[in-house]
Structure formats: C-alpha cells, structure tokens
Amino acid sequence: MSMLRFNHFPGAGMAGAEGAGTAGEGMELGVGRRVLLKYRAMIGEIGPQVPEFLPHGILIFFGPQAPAELREVSLVHSGATLQGAIEVGDWLCFREPSDDGGEVGRVFTYRVTAVGEVASANLAELGHLVVHFDGAAEAALPGTISVEPALLHLPPVGTILELLRLEDCHEL
Amino acid sequence: MPYRAVKISRGRGGWGGPLVVKPEPGKDLIYCVTGGGIHPVAQRIAELSGGRAFDGFRSSAPEKQIACVVIDCGGTARIGVYPMKKILTIDVKPSSPSGPLMKFITEQLFVSGVRPEDVTLLEES
Numbered sequence: 430m431s432m433l434r435f436n437h438f439p440g441a442g443m444a445g446a447e448g449a450g451t452a453g454e455g456m457e458l459g460v461g462r463r464v465l466l467k468y469r470a471m472i473g474e475i476g477p478q479v480p481e482f483l484p485h486g487i488l489i490f491f492g493p494q495a496p497a498e499l500r501e502v503s504l505v506h507s508g509a510t511l512q513g514a515i516e517v518g519d520w521l522c523f524r525e526p527s528d529d530g531g532e533v534g535r536v537f538t539y540r541v542t543a544v545g546e547v548a549s550a551n552l553a554e555l556g557h558l559v560v561h562f563d564g565a566a567e568a569a570l571p572g573t574i575s576v577e578p579a580l581l582h583l584p585p586v587g588t589i590l591e592l593l594r595l596e597d598c599h600e601l
Numbered sequence: 602m603p604y605r606a607v608k609i610s611r612g613r614g615g616w617g618g619p620l621v622v623k624p625e626p627g628k629d630l631i632y633c634v635t636g637g638g639i640h641p642v643a644q645r646i647a648e649l650s651g652g653r654a655f656d657g658f659r660s661s662a663p664e665k666q667i668a669c670v671v672i673d674c675g676g677t678a679r680i681g682v683y684p685m686k687k688i689l690t691i692d693v694k695p696s697s698p699s700g701p702l703m704k705f706i707t708e709q710l711f712v713s714g715v716r717p718e719d720v721t722l723l724e725e726s
Contacts, residue, residue: 485701489678496634496657498664498682547675554636555658559677570699572675 461598467512467519468552468592472584474505479583486563486579490590492556506590511553515544519594521560521576526587537584539576541592543568604629604651606723609669614695615714617707621723622689624652624668632657635673635693642693643671645717664688676700684710691715 473493478501482489491499492508519541527534539560545568551557561569564577584590606623624631631650633643634657647654652668669689672679674696681702683690687710695714698706 482701487677487701491678494658496661498686499634499678502678502682545675551636551675557636557678570676570696571694573677 462595463598465513465594465596466591467515467594468509468590470506470509470556470590472504472506472586472588472590474500475583475586476501476503476505478502479504483580483583486561488560488562488580488583490552490556490558490560495555495557504584504590506556508556511549511592513594514549515541515552515574515592516594517541517544519592521574522589522591522593523582523584524589524591525582525584535582537581539578541574541576542566543575545569545571545573547571548574605649607646607650608721608723609646609691609712609715610719610721611712612695612714612716612719615692615712616695616697617710618712618715620669620689620691620710620712622646622650622652622669623723624650628666629653629668630655630662630666632662632667632670632688634658634679635671640671640673640693641717642691642715642720645720646671646691649720649722677702680711681705 489503491503491505495503495505521539521541523537525534542564543566551572559573561573561575562580563575565575568575604624606621608619608621610619611617629652631643631647631652631654633639633654636658639654639656643654655662667688669691670683671691673693674680675694677700680692680696681700685702685705690711692713693715
C-alpha cells in the first residue's frame with residue numbers, strides 16, 4: 430500500500446502545529462507498531478520557481494535561514510532537529526491544512542526508497558532536502574532521497590512536513 | 602589590500618572550470634552557502650583575492666555584491682541556482698551537471714571537487 434492514512438491512528442491525526450508530542454518521541458499505535466517521528470516542520474513559503482521542478486518530480490526544501498536566491502526554488506519550512514538519520518522504509522508525510530478550518534486536512538504519504546549519503550546531514554544542518562518522487566532504488570545524487578509514489582499534490586503553505594518511521598514493537 | 606585575481610581549478614573527480622575570480626569594489630563577497638560556517642575553500646579564496654568571506658546562511662546580501670559562491674551541493678538546488686544567475690560557482694563536492702537546471706551549469710560558470718590547494722593566485726599559475 431503506497432498511501433497510509435496515519436490520521437486513522439490515535440493521536441496522529443492533527444493537522445495544525447499542535448501535535449502528539451515532539452519529534453523523536455515514540456507514539457504507540459497499540460498493534461505492536463509505533464511511530465518514530467524524526468522530523469517535523471511547517472511549510473511557510475513556496476518559492477515562485479518551485480512549479481518548474483514539478484514536471485521533473487522534484488521538490489526542494491530548505492530551512493528558515495536559506496538565502497533569498499535559494500528560497501526561489503524551495504519550499505521553505507520552519508526547521509526542526511533531525512532525530513535520527515533518514516532510512517529506506519521511512520515515510521515522508523505531508524499533513525495539509527484543512528480547507529474548511531476543521532482540524533484535519535488531507536494527508537499524503539510517500540515511502541522512502543533511497544537515501545543519498547549526505548541527505549541526512551543536509552537536513553540536519555540546513556533543513557535542506559531534495560526529494561525525487563521517482564521510487565528509485567538508488568538515490569540519483571548524494572543530496573537526494575527518492576520516494577514513491579509520484580507526487581500526488583503540491584503541499585500548500587501551512588502543510589506540516591514529517592519524516593517518520595513505523596517500527597515493530599514487541600516489548601509492549 | 603588590493604583585490605587580486607585567483608584561479609580555481611577542478612579537484613579530483615571534479616568538473617568544469619578553471620574559473621578566474623577577481624573581486625571588485627562593491628562586488629567582493631566570497632559567498633559561502635555550505636552551512637557550518639565559512640568553508641576552508643571560501644576562506645582560501647577570500648585570503649588570496651582580498652574578497653570578503655560571507656556566510657549566506659547567517660546574513661543576506663544583494664546578488665550584485667557576490668564575486669563568487671562556494672557550495673557543497675550534492676545535487677540539485679545550489680548547483681543550478683547560482684549558475685542560472687550567471688554567478689561563478691565553486692562546488693567543494695565533485696559534482697557534475699545534473700537536475701532540471703543543468704543547462705545553466707557550464708564550464709565557464711562552474712567548477713567542482715575544489716579543495717583549498719586548487720585555489721591559486723592567477724600570476725603564479
């Protein structure tokens with residue numbers, strides 16, 4: 430299954446900045462699995478040249494301190510502390526703000542299929558992440574990650590960006 | 602200190618260049634967007650050329666003040682954005698042109714795999 434609706438799970442369905450704990454905390458799902466939240470930030474700005482990358486299936490993220498010329502091509506987010514390296518099998522999750530002011534907007538989830546060797550360092554240091562929505566088994570470049578499926582929807586301003594890992598947890 | 606021209610050659614596995622960087626009054630920033638402070642390559646360019654090392658993640662400056670940019674890009678964004686703006690771009694990683702912006706990445710604008718020892722005064726080289 431390529432799309433999971435984490436908001437069906439208890440405590441995981443918030444769409445606003447308030448959430449179920451801070452990044453790094455494990456969240457019990459009650460069925461022998463838990464969510465490890467590695468990164469969580471809010472997209473606050475979408476550069477005017479971001480759409481030019483969409484036909485290539487690429488989104489570029491930067492943290493809040495990115496200089497102006499890089500913001501033009503980036504989704505600029507609020508930044509966070511990375512709680513553990515990005516790994517194949519992690520989930521990239523976009524929690525969109527709701528259209529009608531309700532609590533929960535749409536949630537789009539992508540599975541990480543490849544991680545470039547400097548991708549985690551870039552994210553930790555600069556909030557910088559380049560995502561190829563190509564499902565590749567090997568990252569195209571050291572700074573990129575690949576995910577599947579193809580990009581379903583460009584996340585709008587206000588979207589919460591998360592990287593998380595679902596872990597089996599046998600010691601409940 | 603007067604400004605001097607420096608030559609920046611590709612390092613092992615690198616691509617492009619060599620570039621010649623000579624700061625000018627009002628256009629003398631050695632603009633470092635590597636994160637983690639001023640990269641040794643940017644420091645070396647600044648010392649030899651008389652330009653000012655500048656951390657693009659800590660402060661902002663108008664593009665027209667940039668003599669050259671030092672990046673550590675493994676990929677898609679920084680490697681393309683600065684050449685697209687016709688700014689001389691020095692990548693400390695041995696990257697080759699790639700990504701949606703690759704058409705902007707030329708040997709006249711971009712050099713990669715650069716180490717401090719690949720930066721020399723133009724007269725010496």
